[in-house]
Amino acid sequence: MDLLRFATAGSVDDGKSTLIGRLLLDSKSIFEDQLEAVEATSLSKGYDYTDLALLTDGLRSEREQGITIDVAYRYFATPNRKFIIADTPGHVQYTRNMVTGASTADLGLVLVDARQGLTEQSRRHAVILSLLRVPHLVLAVNKMDLVDYSQEIYDKIHAEFTQFATKLNIPDLEVIPISALNGDNVVNRSEHMAWYSGPTLMHHLENVHVASDRDLIDARFPVQYVVRPKSDEHHDYRGYGGMVAGGVLKPGDEVVVLPSGMTSKIAGIDLFDREITEAFPPMSVTIRLEDDVDVSRGDMIARVNNAPQPSQDIDAMVCWMTTTPLKPRQKLAIKHTTRTARALVKDIQYRLDVNTLHRDQETKELGVNEIGRIQLRTTVPLLVDPYSKNRTTGSFILIDEATGITVGAGMING
Amino acid sequence: MTETHADYRLSQLDQLEAESIHIFREVAAEFEKPVLMFSGGKDSIVMLRLAEKAFYPAKIPFPVLQVDTGYDFPEVLETRDHWVNRLGVRLIVASVEEAIANGVVVDDGKTSRNRLQIGTLLHAIEENGFTAAFGGGRRDEEKARAKERVYSHRDEFGQWDPKMQRPELWSLYNGRLHAGEHMRIFPISNWTELDIWDYIGREGIEIPSIYFSHQRRVFERDGMLLTESDFNPCRPGEVAEERTVRFRTVGDLTLTGCVESTASTIPEIIEEVAVARVTERGATRGDDRFSEAAMEDRKKEGYF
Numbered sequence: 185m186d187l188l189r190f191a192t193a194g195s196v197d198d199g200k201s202t203l204i205g206r207l208l209l210d211s212k213s214i215f216e217d218q219l220e221a222v223e224a225t226s227l228s229k230g231y232d233y234t235d236l237a238l239l240t241d242g243l244r245s246e247r248e249q250g251i252t253i254d255v256a257y258r259y260f261a262t263p264n265r266k267f268i269i270a271d272t273p274g275h276v277q278y279t280r281n282m283v284t285g286a287s288t289a290d291l292g293l294v295l296v297d298a299r300q301g302l303t304e305q306s307r308r309h310a311v312i313l314s315l316l317r318v319p320h321l322v323l324a325v326n327k328m329d330l331v332d333y334s335q336e337i338y339d340k341i342h343a344e345f346t347q348f349a350t351k352l353n354i355p356d357l358e359v360i361p362i363s364a365l366n367g368d369n370v371v372n373r374s375e376h377m378a379w380y381s382g383p384t385l386m387h388h389l390e391n392v393h394v395a396s397d398r399d400l401i402d403a404r405f406p407v408q409y410v411v412r413p414k415s416d417e418h419h420d421y422r423g424y425g426g427m428v429a430g431g432v433l434k435p436g437d438e439v440v441v442l443p444s445g446m447t448s449k450i451a452g453i454d455l456f457d458r459e460i461t462e463a464f465p466p467m468s469v470t471i472r473l474e475d476d477v478d479v480s481r482g483d484m485i486a487r488v489n490n491a492p493q494p495s496q497d498i499d500a501m502v503c504w505m506t507t508t509p510l511k512p513r514q515k516l517a518i519k520h521t522t523r524t525a526r527a528l529v530k531d532i533q534y535r536l537d538v539n540t541l542h543r544d545q546e547t548k549e550l551g552v553n554e555i556g557r558i559q560l561r562t563t564v565p566l567l568v569d570p571y572s573k574n575r576t577t578g579s580f581i582l583i584d585e586a587t588g589i590t591v592g593a594g595m596i597n598g
Numbered sequence: 599m600t601e602t603h604a605d606y607r608l609s610q611l612d613q614l615e616a617e618s619i620h621i622f623r624e625v626a627a628e629f630e631k632p633v634l635m636f637s638g639g640k641d642s643i644v645m646l647r648l649a650e651k652a653f654y655p656a657k658i659p660f661p662v663l664q665v666d667t668g669y670d671f672p673e674v675l676e677t678r679d680h681w682v683n684r685l686g687v688r689l690i691v692a693s694v695e696e697a698i699a700n701g702v703v704v705d706d707g708k709t710s711r712n713r714l715q716i717g718t719l720l721h722a723i724e725e726n727g728f729t730a731a732f733g734g735g736r737r738d739e740e741k742a743r744a745k746e747r748v749y750s751h752r753d754e755f756g757q758w759d760p761k762m763q764r765p766e767l768w769s770l771y772n773g774r775l776h777a778g779e780h781m782r783i784f785p786i787s788n789w790t791e792l793d794i795w796d797y798i799g800r801e802g803i804e805i806p807s808i809y810f811s812h813q814r815r816v817f818e819r820d821g822m823l824l825t826e827s828d829f830n831p832c833r834p835g836e837v838a839e840e841r842t843v844r845f846r847t848v849g850d851l852t853l854t855g856c857v858e859s860t861a862s863t864i865p866e867i868i869e870e871v872a873v874a875r876v877t878e879r880g881a882t883r884g885d886d887r888f889s890e891a892a893m894e895d896r897k898k899e900g901y902f
Contacts, residue, residue: 186607187614215874215875254745254760255765266790400606411656413656414656415655418656425652454654456654457654467608468623468652481627519772576769579770585774589764590767
């Protein structure tokens, strides 16, 4: 069985909670006690229906206000696959939450209301998913029951979105007409839309091929932890623990350790108490080298002729996540793979309008939930790849050193 | 897991394992004084196993901390000792009894031991100067937990503020702290109850015997089957009788109910869990029944 992570998007009224509720219900992932609790709360609030959103709004203040405040993670499984949903709120703080949810997603699910057609919000969500390089996108045209299951309306939305998507980087797009409320094309094929020959949403989620989305060419191994047992039994053991970020590593491979540039060979790869013949993303393994070269946390092991560029000048798209704006000359902490440094904001080149894709070069700061292109100078070299090539070695977070809060998410250009 | 992967795909259990090991190593590398909260239950045993894998062949580079309510199941304490001895880790026991005796927490006769664990735990964290405490919380357990980050920031009072959580992106965790603060770390956030059982089965992990079907003298209270014991005597109208039961979660024995079951092997348990219609907490945890936000409220105070 394998795993698919997906992020949901779409405003509250588009029926996101109902859809998630339906996926959970139909995959038997909602338990009786949870459903009873929701029914009891709905009743005590005087609703004449069971509000499935109460299943997903886990916090007191969310239930009070009837809104979702923060990303939540939910789980369901079918016999073929396990799913992790990053359930991102459709409300005001959308961009920040969408970026958070999309950062680990293999697939983005954008809901539109068939009656409304594409809105600013649907375009914005598609832009963010494309910026975050989420390889698969599903546009679920919801509430088809309210437009008489009209093929014409579906075709119009489909065409409009496909047209818009040509401006974005969306390698795989699927447009599915559904009714989350009635369950049309969610798990079961709709009897009302004979004109639609594509997959149901669940069928697509179960079958979309995600393994090929990883970079298996460019070997990248950020050293996370030096394993030195210092015991009699393993007196000379010296291994480098980490998660493979790219490529396939094998014993005997000639490697270079960055930033020192020292070369060696992989003597062995350990997975707990076993030696293995190859390691690939996202395996957590321990690598031993033939030579006693100096390697510590923050270093990167790569192939001799295929290594990332050490650089102190970073050009990146950044999503700003806090109310105090990002300004030039600001100093921040930066965490990139296993390396932490300090960074100076050299320039804010433009602010990207995620609705129109317009690049606003007048604004010289980024407010909360805004995305822009910035230049950073770091205190030590970072071992970076373009985000378009590798989501692990191409991403970083920015931390406010005074408050300790994560204030920015960055994707390296190049 | 096989050693050759023709298509370079990892099973979901292998992916979850890799992610958890990554988190353990990250914390060990970046925090000055981590500790692993260990109840002896299935989730914390899986955590210990993952920690063992993360640092092998070196020993686990931090101690484990058990908050002893004084009402723990003897079978659980036995398994705790077995694991601690096998791995050679240091065990710190924070005793609720002792905390009551020292005035750290107040036993008013009404507050449950589960709740008194909070103050006892926070005191132990502060006294030992721990900056990171691993917990076995899973997001599928409860809706307040679904909102929890992998790195969960706690202020100097040990409080969780769900509105002030740090966004968590990619696998880049932010462990910045101010003096007196600490981080709760949940490496198995993304695991479900079924994943835990699959993993226990796959790895042949030893767990307390009370998870398997056995005979026990129990009585019914508020729809739950509770263990008859000196700490938790029957009230008028309640009658204890011997039944065939097992536990789905492990906690304070005055509050943790069991379920009638004949599942006596891991595959039988997996089969039972797969078709269960009630969550493990809903079925057997009295502590979550006090109010709809019971878990959230306890977490805000400093519970795991």
